[in-house]
Structure formats: structure tokens, C-alpha cells
Amino acid sequence: MAEYLRVIGDTLPGADMNAPLLELDDLRVEFKVRGHRIPAVRGASFTLEQGRTLAVVGESGSGKSVTSQAIMGILDTPPAKVTGGRVLLHGVDLLEQDEETRRSIRGNHIAIVFQDALSALNPLWSVGFQIGELFRVHRGTSRAEAKKKAIDLLDQVGIPDARNRVGNYPHQFSGGMRQRVMIAMALALDPEVLIADEPTTALDVTVQAQIMRLLKRIQEERDMGLILITHDLGVVADVADDVAVMYAGEVVERAGIRDTFKRPAHPYTKALLRAIPRVDSVGRELEVIRGLPPNPADLPSGCPFHPRCFAAEDRCAEEVPPWTEPAEHHGARCHFAEEVYVDER
Amino acid sequence: MGRYIIRRLLQALLTLGIVLFLLHYLMALSVQVRGNPALLFFGGERVPDPAMLEQIERLYGLDSPCYERTGDPCLVPFVERLQRLASGDLGTTLQGNRDVGDLLAVYIPNTLRLFIISTITVVTLAMLLGTWAARRRGSLVDHSVRATTILVDSIPVFLILLSYVYIISVPLTKWARGIWGTDSFMGQFFRPSYNPDYPWVTIIMPGIILGTVGLATLTRLVRASQLENLGADFVRTAKAKGLKERRITMVHVVRNSMIPIVTGVGYLFAFMLSGAVLTEGVMGIPGMGRMIFQAVQRQEINLVLVGLTVSAVVVVVVSLVVDLLYAVLDPRIRYD
Numbered sequence: 001m002a003e004y005l006r007v008i009g010d011t012l013p014g015a016d017m018n019a020p021l022l023e024l025d026d027l028r029v030e031f032k033v034r035g036h037r038i039p040a041v042r043g044a045s046f047t048l049e050q051g052r053t054l055a056v057v058g059e060s061g062s063g064k065s066v067t068s069q070a071i072m073g074i075l076d077t078p079p080a081k082v083t084g085g086r087v088l089l090h091g092v093d094l095l096e097q098d099e100e101t102r103r104s105i106r107g108n109h110i111a112i113v114f115q116d117a118l119s120a121l122n123p124l125w126s127v128g129f130q131i132g133e134l135f136r137v138h139r140g141t142s143r144a145e146a147k148k149k150a151i152d153l154l155d156q157v158g159i160p161d162a163r164n165r166v167g168n169y170p171h172q173f174s175g176g177m178r179q180r181v182m183i184a185m186a187l188a189l190d191p192e193v194l195i196a197d198e199p200t201t202a203l204d205v206t207v208q209a210q211i212m213r214l215l216k217r218i219q220e221e222r223d224m225g226l227i228l229i230t231h232d233l234g235v236v237a238d239v240a241d242d243v244a245v246m247y248a249g250e251v252v253e254r255a256g257i258r259d260t261f262k263r264p265a266h267p268y269t270k271a272l273l274r275a276i277p278r279v280d281s282v283g284r285e286l287e288v289i290r291g292l293p294p295n296p297a298d299l300p301s302g303c304p305f306h307p308r309c310f311a312a313e314d315r316c317a318e319e320v321p322p323w324t325e326p327a328e329h330h331g332a333r334c335h336f337a338e339e340v341y342v343d344e345r
Numbered sequence: 346m347g348r349y350i351i352r353r354l355l356q357a358l359l360t361l362g363i364v365l366f367l368l369h370y371l372m373a374l375s376v377q378v379r380g381n382p383a384l385l386f387f388g389g390e391r392v393p394d395p396a397m398l399e400q401i402e403r404l405y406g407l408d409s410p411c412y413e414r415t416g417d418p419c420l421v422p423f424v425e426r427l428q429r430l431a432s433g434d435l436g437t438t439l440q441g442n443r444d445v446g447d448l449l450a451v452y453i454p455n456t457l458r459l460f461i462i463s464t465i466t467v468v469t470l471a472m473l474l475g476t477w478a479a480r481r482r483g484s485l486v487d488h489s490v491r492a493t494t495i496l497v498d499s500i501p502v503f504l505i506l507l508s509y510v511y512i513i514s515v516p517l518t519k520w521a522r523g524i525w526g527t528d529s530f531m532g533q534f535f536r537p538s539y540n541p542d543y544p545w546v547t548i549i550m551p552g553i554i555l556g557t558v559g560l561a562t563l564t565r566l567v568r569a570s571q572l573e574n575l576g577a578d579f580v581r582t583a584k585a586k587g588l589k590e591r592r593i594t595m596v597h598v599v600r601n602s603m604i605p606i607v608t609g610v611g612y613l614f615a616f617m618l619s620g621a622v623l624t625e626g627v628m629g630i631p632g633m634g635r636m637i638f639q640a641v642q643r644q645e646i647n648l649v650l651v652g653l654t655v656s657a658v659v660v661v662v663v664s665l666v667v668d669l670l671y672a673v674l675d676p677r678i679r680y681d
Contacts, residue, residue: 074584106587114585119578122597124675133596134586169676185586 011108012092013101019091021225022048022071022110022193027085029063029070029249032078038297040066042249043085046242048193053219053226055236055257057272058246059293064229067246068195071227072112073102089193107134111186115198117178121170127154127181128166134188153184157214176207180214187218194219195227200235212239234276237261245269248294248304255330265324265332265341267311303334311336346679349672357665364657366423372646373419376412382644383407385439405439405647430654436647445651448636453655456621456632458545462552463617467560468610475567482572490564498561502620505554506627510537514550538629551628558620559613566609570602577601603674611667615660 029041041063048054058064069075070082073094087094089109094102114120122130131153132146141149147166154162157180170178179199186194196215200208216239219226228236236243236257243260245253245268253266264270274287291308294300300307306316316335325331326341334340376382383402387393393401402408406426411419429436435445478490497505517535525531533546540547574580575598583593621634633652640648672679 069581072585074581103587103589106585108587112585114578114582116578120582122579122583122601123677124600125596126676133588137586137588137592169680171677172680185582 011104012090014092015089016091019088020047021050021090022227023086023088023091024067024071025086025088027067027070027087028083029066029075029080030083031080033297036297039299040080040249040296041070044244044246044249044251045085046244046251046254048225048227048242050192050225051219051223052241053216053228053236053239054242054244055228055230055233055240056244056246057230057233057236059231061293061296062246063249063296064246065197068112068197068227068229071193071195072106072110074106074112104138107191108138108189109191110193110195111189111191112195112197113179113182113186113199116202117175117182118170118202120182121178123170126167126169127173131181131185131188134185138189149188150184153188154181156187157181157184157218159184175203176210179203179207179211183211183214183218187222190222191224193225193227195229197229198231199228201231208235215239232276233261233272245272248299249296250304250333252305252334253332259327259330263327263330263341263343265326265330265337266334267309267336267340268305269332270340271308271310311340346672349678350669353665353668357661361657361661364661365427365654368650368653368657369423369426370418372650373412373417373422374415376407376646377415377417379644381407381412382439382646385644405436407646426650435651438645438648440643440645445648448648449633449651449655452631452633452636455539455544455548455630456625456634458548459552459555459621459624459630459632460614460617462549463556463558463620464610464614466553466556467558467563467613470556470560471563471567472606475564476571478564478568479571479575487568490568491561494561494564497557498559502555502558503623503627505557506551506624509550509554510627539631541631548630551624551630555617555620555624559616563606563609563613566605567602570605571598574598574601600674604671607667607670607674611663614663618656618660 024044024046027041027044028039031038031040044063044067046054046056056064056067066075066080069080071087071094075082082095085095089105094105097105121127128147128150131150132141132143135141135146135149136143151162151166154166159165159177159180165173170181173181179202183199194215199215200211203211212235215226215228218224228240230236233243240257243253243255243257244251245260245266247268253260253264253269255265260269261273264273268289271287271289275289277286289308294304294307300317302315302317302319303309303312303321306312309316311334313335319335321333321335321337323331323333324337326338330341331337332340381398381402383398383405384393386401386405387398399408406422409419409422411417411422433446435449437444438448474490474494478487481487514535514537518532518537521529521531521535527533530546533540533543535550536543536547538547539551580593580597583597588596618634621632622638623634624630625632625635626638633655637649637652637656639645640652
């Protein structure tokens with residue numbers, strides 16, 4: 001256990017251990033494209049506590065990946081720019097830190113697993129080198145020692161014969177094994193927050209379940225905070241503790257996983273749940289959400305979901321809905337959150 | 346890896362064989378169409394004694410009856426020539442009866458010096474300018490780099506050489522000699538022609554000028570491949586790992602963008618052989634390019650063939666080296 005013990009304050013000055021692990025407060029990100037400012041994230045807020053798993057769910061273009069990259073501080077600037085809000089890690093606002101501090105936080109405190117491990121790993125370096133690089137850069141470890149640690153990590157994420165495979169290159173691994181390598185790399189410096197950005201989307205269904213179980217196991221073993229970004233509510237059902245649903249760059253519903261599945265308070269969440277194929281829906285036509293996700297450059301007035309919403313009324317096209325909490329720890333951005341929650345809409 | 350090398354080696358040998366045969370065939374055709382080069386031995390003017398002519402023809406391997414039949418590939422002399430080349434016998438010139446091996450010993454080092462300087466120039470400039478342009482994509486720097494390199498590239502190399510010699514070289518030499526003296530480094534550096542007493546110093550400027558051949562192509566190649574890698578997913582991963590900007594560039598961008606650049610340098614090397622004829626001609630450098638050009642003018646068949654064989658060998662060897670460098674750089678090729 002001593003190996004895992006370390007002083008957060010060393011690399012994160014001003015850390016308050018009583019504050020939530022990671023808190024997003026009204027995060028805003030814009031893209032500047034040919035002189036136009038296009039909002040990609042329009043006020044995302046959620047909280048991640050230590051040892052919990054938060055699923056961030058949304059369609060493509062809803063801003064969930066941009067949010068995760070903004071937390072990491074790896075957005076391409078320009079064209080992207082964080083225009084407002086706070087990202088608090090142990091109560092320290094990361095957006096106010098200088099680049100050197102942010103760099104040392106990456107990998108050390110927050111790590112990320114990307115969707116497509118084949119392109120996310122450098123094809124010209126062995127996986128051992130790419131994992132060991134973290135120890136060598138952040139901890140000044142020697143080459144030989146870094147290799148040993150890399151073998152150890154590969155072993156932990158379930159890569160058979162890790163000792164012999166440490167010198168292999170990414171193209172010599174299967175898709176699932178490559179994703180395990182990505183996970184090993186993210187775990188290297190024992191971060192408190194792990195972001196998994198669609199970690200299973202590029203994989204076969206059977207491998208998807210294995211990777212999910214691996215993430216869950218590691219999260220429990222290390223008592224990490226895990227942010228699971230996905231477009232598939234079904235995937236996160238057994239692993240997540242909390243859910244944040246994103247639509248058009250904002251969080252439209254936040255709740256515990258059971259509440260989300262049983263009593264969604266936002267029509268969008270409700271529609272998403274209906275779109276999950278289930279055993280008892282065999283033979284029936286699969287429900288879909290009509291329409292397309294909105295263009296972030298040209299959002300509908302009022303509630304951005306109203307053109308696709310089954311519960312929309314006239315006021316939805318005019319007034320931006322406020323954040324409403326129909327129950328404790330359960331909030332949604334909808335005029336009719338209460339009614340949707342009690343299933344009257 | 347072993348199989349990859351063997352396959353590439355066999356391909357290189359096959360290429361060389363085909364090139365050598367084509368050279369021989371073209372030469373045979375020229376003899377068949379243009380007439381007997383052995384007459385040159387006698388000054389080309391008076392008609393020699395038939396017995397002596399026959400002796401000379403035998404000496405130079407021109408006695409085969411196939412040279413009388415237009416279109417005959419002359420396979421027997423081809424095989425004989427290969428055998429002589431293999432045993433290290435490069436033959437002699439028709440005029441002056443000089444040993445071709447001795448000539449090459451003088452010419453090859455000069456051309457090699459020229460190429461070393463040219464290659465260093467073009468690779469350094471292209472890497473610097475290309476990286477700079479890639480970093481500042483779409484900015485004034487990017488556009489000026491593109492415009493300048495294309496401008497330099499579209500001016501024929503002989504024009505650059507002549508303007509250098511007449512506008513820059515002569516006054517600068519005069520000025521430098523006035524300050525540092527004739528025998529100093531600076532006094533020789535800008536010399537408008539080659540000086541065998543200063544084989545390196547007087548070849549630097551011609552080398553740099555030859556290096557501008559293909560500068561635009563290589564610069565844009567560097568720019569494109571770096572841009573591609575700067576936007577790659579694994580660079581985002583490297584950022585997410587908290588690596589420093591410089592380490593990301595050195596470890597994760599440069600090596601990945603070297604693959605197309607190595608190809609480009611290989612092709613440029615072959616391309617520069619043609620530029621060498623002009624550069625060596627204008628600057629008076631006794632090198633391979635000038636030698637081949639003069640040999641063609643004088644119908645020195647043997648010299649032309651040996652010279653072109655050497656350049657063919659160089660091109661084949663360079664592409665072989667390029668192929669091997671791929672394997673060193675990219676494990677996906679190594680383990681295929």
C-alpha cells in the first residue's frame with residue numbers, strides 16, 4: 001500500500017482534501033471557426049466523488065468529449081477556447097493554473113483513455129516505451145526500472161505474458177488488448193481521476209464487457225473517481241453510480257443511476273432509455289428519437305431539445321428552462337421536470 | 346526483417362541488371378547507327394590501315410559482328426563486359442588511352458563532396474523551413490516559405506549558377522582577398538571556379554546552390570507530414586500524458602514524419618545527378634557529371650557506359666538504403 005501513498009499537495013498546491021474530488025461548475029467551451037464562435041459546451045456542471053463512477057451520456061456532438069478534453073487541458077487552442085466556468089480538483093481551479101502545473105497534473109492526477117487505441121498509441125514505439133515514458137518524464141525513473149513497472153502494469157490489466165509483450169508494438173495487439181494497454185498507460189502514475197472517453201465503442205461486443213469489467217475492477221481496487229463517457233446508456237447500467245446526461249453542450253439531467261433508469265426527469269433521458277433494445281422488445285419496432293441532434297452553430301430558441309421533444313409546449317420554444325430538482329440529488333433542465341419525473345408526461 | 350532485406354536486395358540487383366542491359370543496348374544501337382567509334386583512336390580523320398583498325402576493335406571489344414546489324418542486342422559483348430566489370434577491369438579511353446579506373450578515382454570524390462554538401466543543405470533547410478511553416482500554418486510565415494521555395498525551385502539551376510558567378514562571386518572574391526589574402530579560407534570560399542588545392546572550400550558554394558534543386562518539394566513534404574502528425578491522435582495522447590511540448594515534437598512527431606522525408610531525400614539524390622552535370626560544368630569541377638557529358642560529346646563509349654553504370658549503382662544503392670531506413674523507422678514494415 002505504501003507504494004500508492006503519496007502527498008497530493010506536492011503536485012497540487014492548495015489542495016483541500018475535504019472538497020469534492022472533481023467538480024465542474026458551469027464549464028463553457030467555444031470553437032472559433034472562420035470568425036464565428038460556436039459554443040460546444042454551454043455550461044456543464046457535475047460533481048465526481050472519490051470512489052464513484054459518473055457516466056456522462058449523450059449523442060455525438062453533445063459536447064461530452066470536448067468536456068473531457070477541457071478537464072484534461074488538451075483542447076487544441078485555437079480553435080477551441082474555454083470561455084468560462086471552473087474545473088475544481090480537490091477544490092483547486094485547474095483553469096487558473098499555469099501550463100506547467102497543468103502539465104504535471106495530467107497523468108499524475110487525471111488520466112484519460114481514448115476511444116480508438118490503435119490511433120491513440122504511437123505506431124513507432126513499443127508499448128513498454130510508451131507506458132514507461134510516464135515514469136521517466138514525471139518521476140525521473142531509469143529506463144530499466146520504467147520497463148519493470150510497465151510489465152507490472154500490463155500484468156495488472158490482464159495482458160498475458162506481459163514480460164515478453166512489453167517490447168511489442170501497438171499493431172501486434174488485438175483491439176481489446178490495445179485498449180488494455182491504453183488503460184495501463186492511464187493507470188501508470190496512479191491518478192485519482194480516470195476519464196474513459198467511449199472506451200469500448202471501437203470494440204467487439206464480447207470484448208466490450210471485458211473492458212468494462214476491467215475498468216470497474218480497477219476503479220474499486222484503487223478507489224479512483226471514474227468518468228465514463230458514452231453514447232450508450234445500456235453499457236453503463238451496471239458500472240456507473242451517477243449519470244449526467246448531456247444535450248447540445250449542457251448537462252440536462254443529473255441523478256443516481258437507479259433514479260435515472262427508473263424515474264428520468266428529462267424527456268430526452270426518457271427517450272434515450274426507450275431507445276435501448278431490450279429482451280421484451282423483441283418483435284416490436286425499436287423506438288428512436290425523431291429528428292437530428294441540433295447544429296451547435298444554430299441552436300433552437302428556448303430549450304434546445306424542444307423540436308424533438310414529445311412533451312414540448314409553446315413556452316419551450318421561448319423560455320430557456322431553469323434547473324429544477326424534482327427530488328433530492330436529482331435535477332433536470334426542463335420546464336416539466338416534475339411532471340416527467342412522476343411519469344405524468 | 347531478414348526476409349525483407351533479402352527481398353529488397355534481390356529487387357535492387359534485378360533493377361541494376363535491367364538498367365545495365367538497357368545502357369548496353371542503347372550504346373550498341375548508337376554504334377550500329379552512328380558508326381564505328383574505334384576510328385576515334387586514329388584521330389577520326391584519316392582512314393586507318395584495316396589490320397590496325399581490326400586490332401583496335403578487338404582491344405575495345407568492338408569487333409563483334411553484331412555491331413554491323415542494326416537492332417541486334419549484342420548479348421555476347423554484354424556478357425563479356427559484365428565479366429570485365431566484375432573482375433575490376435574498367436577499360437581505357439579511346440582518346441589518350443587512359444585508364445578509366447584512374448579517372449574515376451579523381452572524379453568520384455569531387456562529385457561525392459558536392460553531393461554531401463548539397464544533401465546537407467537541402468535537408469537542413471527543408472527541415473527547418475518545413476517545421477517552421479507547419480507550426481505557423483496559415484500565417485504569413487507559412488505563405489512566405491511556400492512562395493520563396495517555389496520561386497527558388499522554378500529558376501533553372503544554371504541561371505542561379507551563372508548569376509552567382511558573375512554577380513556575386515567575382516566581386517566578393519576580390520573583396521575577401523583584399524582583406525584576408527588569396528590563400529585564406531574566405532579568399533577561396535567565393536571563388537567562381539573549382540580549385541584542386543582547396544577541394545572542400547571551393548565546393549561549398551556550388552554544393553549549396555545545387556542543394557536548392559528540389560528544395561520546395563522537400564520543404565512541402567516536411568510541412569505536410571509534420572502537420573499530419575501534429576494533428577494525430579497519438580499526439581493528443583502524448584499531451585494527455587503530461588509530456589513537455591519539446592518531447593512531444595522530438596519523440597512523437599519528428600520520427601513519425603521522417604518516413605515520407607526519407608523517401609523524398611532518396612529521390613532528390615537521384616534528381617541531383619542531373620543537376621550535377623550543370624553545376625560541375627559551370628563551376629569547372631572535374632566530377633562525374635562533367636565527365637559523362639564530355640564523354641558523350643566525344644563518343645567515348647566505354648567512359649559513358651562506366652560513368653552511367655556508376656550513377657545507376659548509386660541510385661539503386663540509395664533506394665536500397667531508403668528501404669532499409671523505412672524498416673529501421675517503422676516496426677510495421679519490420680515485422681510484416
